[in-house]
Amino acid sequence: MNGGFMQCSANYMPLSPISFLERAAVVNGEKPSVVYGGIRFSWKETHQRCLNFASALVRLGISRHDVVAAIAPNIPALYELHFSVPMAGAILCALNIRLDSPTLSLILQQLEAKVILVDYQYLQVVLQALEKLSPKICKPPLLILIPECDQLSSNGTIDHDLPPGSLNYNDLQGSTAEPDFEIRRPLNECDPISVNYTSGSTGNPKGVVYSHRATYLNSLGAIFQSEMAKMPVFLWTVDMFRCNGWCFPWAVAALGGTNIFLRxxxxxxxxxxxIDLHKVIHLCGxxxxxxxxxxxxxxxxxxxxxxxxxxxxxxxxxxxxxxxxxxxxxxxxxxxxxxxxxxxxxxxxxxxxxxxxxxxxxxxxxxxxxxxxxxxxxxxxxxxxxxxxxxxxxxxxxxxxxxxxxxxxxxxxxxxxxxxxxxxxxxxxxxxxxARDMIISGGEAISTLEVEAVLLTHPCVLEAAVVGRNDDCLGKTPCAFVKLKEGFCSGGNSSTSEEIMKFCGEKLPAYMVPKAVVFGDLPLNSTGKIQKFVLREKANKQVCAETTMLHE
CATH class of the missing domain: 3.40.50.12780 (ANL, N-terminal domain)
Known part of the structure; x- marks a missing residue:
């Protein structure tokens, strides 16, 4: 096909969810964007706050593709960072608030973040993590403390505990964006916008990098999947450190909805x-x-x-x-x-x-x-x-x-x-x-999820996980780890073990019935997922006969 086609700024802009906030500020400017206790912001105010902080980041020397880390619960500041950080051309990494200091230190060393924003409740674990950083490998990031929205101080935190040069998020919000500040839009829509760490259910968390294009499109996909209408009221019960809140920070902005936050x-x-007060329509988690x-x-x-x-x-x-x-x-x-x-x-x-x-x-x-x-x-x-x-x-x-x-x-x-x-x-x-959890026993494939589903229907079982245990004859056999409900013997006993196996035998083929049952708490990672790799090691370290309870 000959001539007549042109790609220019009139018909092409790199896709970025930054545009959702800009549109919300124009189309739904006076409508509520954020509700957090007694605090209310409109979309126009949220847009200005994001501009203010993006401008502050640039003044602090943040360059394109620098990493800005954050560790905070679902609060307005973390929501704002989903826009202000990419507005400064940087990459946001919202970190799991349940990480311990050694794990957090390892992640920060890999990230090489230039700035870390810290909610006041998580300051101590972050300070401990920063102490563990090796200055030869990674320069410590600038710390910006996030107090409550309506407070200029750190809500009881002693200021001299902060590293030299630390700043306050609310103070930075108090300074208006530079008059000549221009949003640093992505030069390429496939430029990175965020890093999200996997839950580490295998014991090996990885930093997953998202692009402006993918998050823009996925936000639209989330709207269709959730059948969200215009101006929805969204209650934040899914953590924003999980896949950027499944892209709902940007999706709600695209629809001019209202974000309800609960610490x-x-x-x-x-x-x-x-739900009753704000007429909530959607929540996730x-x-x-x-x-x-x-x-x-x-x-x-x-x-x-x-x-x-x-x-x-x-x-x-x-x-x-x-x-x-x-x-x-x-x-x-x-x-x-x-x-x-x-x-x-x-x-x-x-x-x-x-x-x-x-x-x-x-x-x-x-x-x-x-x-x-x-x-x-x-x-x-x-x-x-x-x-x-x-x-x-x-x-x-x-x-x-x-x-x-x-x-x-x-x-x-x-x-x-x-x-x-x-x-x-x-x-x-x-x-x-x-694939790594499937048990092949005597040539039969056993779905651990199916066995767990049956175990969870037992009236005394609260939590359950099934893993493969090595067997000289069959290759592997299913071994169940069970946490009992309150009111039942927490350590379990042989009669309980046999009763649970009999219960499974009435609902499952014989080859799928657990050949051993372990009672006690299940090992969880920082996001609450059961660590099956830990259970596999435990099951295979212990020698026990069929139908005999494994003891911790």
Whole structure:
């Protein structure tokens, strides 16, 4: 085709979620953007605050692609950083607030962050982490303390505890952006915008790098997947350090919605109060939030069904059906997301209603279950196992300073999740297990997720995890680790062990029934995921006969 085409600033701009805030300030300028206790900001005010801090970062010497780290709960400041840091051309890394100081120190050493913003509640662990940094490897970042929004001081923190040169976020907000300050838009829409660390369920957390383009598109995908309407009211119960809050900081801005923040965002009492007071429509998080809501409702005579439907999107292993039913009766509409940090959060969302089908992220070009050796799609027969794979514009750029780790996941032109699944005749993808967790016993494939689902229906079981234990004859056999509910013997006993195995035997084929049961607390990582690699080591270090309880 000849001439007549031109790409210029009139018809092309690099995609970036920065534009969502700029639009919100113009179209929904006076509408509420942030509600945090007695604090209210409009979209016009939020836009100005982000400009102010972006300008401050530039004055402090932040250059393009410098890393700005933050460790804070879901508060307005962390929300603002999702816009102000990329406005300064920098890369945001929101860190897990549950990290201990040695782990935090290792991550900061890899990040080489120029600045770290710290909520006052987490100052001590950050100071301990900074002390562990090796000055030969990494220059300590400039520390900016985040007090409460309405306070200029550090809310009880002694100022002389801070490293020399430390600054105060609220003070920097008090200085207006330079008159000639210009937003540093990405030169290329595939430039990095953020780094998110994986949960480390394998014991090896990695820094996953997102691009402006991917987060822009994924924000739009999240809107479609969650069926969000204009100006939604969003309650922040999903941590923003998890995949940038599944891109909802940018999605809510795109729709001119209202962000409701609770510092204690896992308090059922505060959640119910916020829903009633602010007319919340959407909230997200890990499945534990369903347990929290159901437990609180069962203990309180004052909890009544919601005045209107509230949509909850959770990602992770679902609780037992009775919990889901109890939450649904309260008026919550629950959906279950499947995804990972590398896919910017949930890529497949399935409503917890049998009549509704799964929704794939509109921006994910390819969602498939493939034979990992031949790369052929498995038949839609509900029995042939394959690996879930993705391909599209809403995947990570790569792993920070770890190009070797990219080779295997992207082999064959698809992102290999490492999760095994089957595909049903209607297209529904049913995850069976992580490839590394699947147990092959006597030639039979055992899904640990299926065994765990049965264990969780036992009336005395609170938490459960299943791993493979080496066996001279069968190769591996399933070993169950169980935490009992309150009121039951925390250490378990042989009769309880046998009863649980009998219970499983009534619901599962004989080869899937656990051959041993361990009682006690389950090892969790900083994001609350069970560390199965720890359990595998433990199971294989202990020698025990079949049907005999393993002792700690």
């Amino acid at each position: 204690e965002n896992h308090s059922a009492k505060l959640i119910f109060e916020a 890990s499945p534990c939030i369903l347990n929290i809501l159901a437990h609180h409702a069962s203990k309180s005579d004052q909890i009544r069904p919601l005045k209107s439907t509230v949509n909850i999107l959770v990602a992770g292993a679902l609780p037992p059906p009775q919990i889901l039913n109890q939450v649904a009766k309260l008026g919550f509409n629950v959906s279950h997301g499947y995804g990972m940090t590398e896919a910017l959060g949930p890529a497949i969302v399935t409503p917890c209603k049998p009549e509704l089908k799964s929704q794939y992220n509109l921006m994910m070009e390819g969602v498939d279950v493939k034979d990992p050796s031949t790369m052929e799609s498995v038949p839609y027969d509900g029995k042939t196992m394959g690996e879930i794979m993705f391909r599209g514009n809403t995947l990570m750029l790569g792993y920070l300073k770890n190009s070797k780790a990219m080779i295997e996941p992207f082999q064959g032109g698809w992102y290999r999740t490492g999760d095994l699944a089957i595909r049903h005749s209607d297209g529904y993808i049913q995850m069976k297990d992580r």
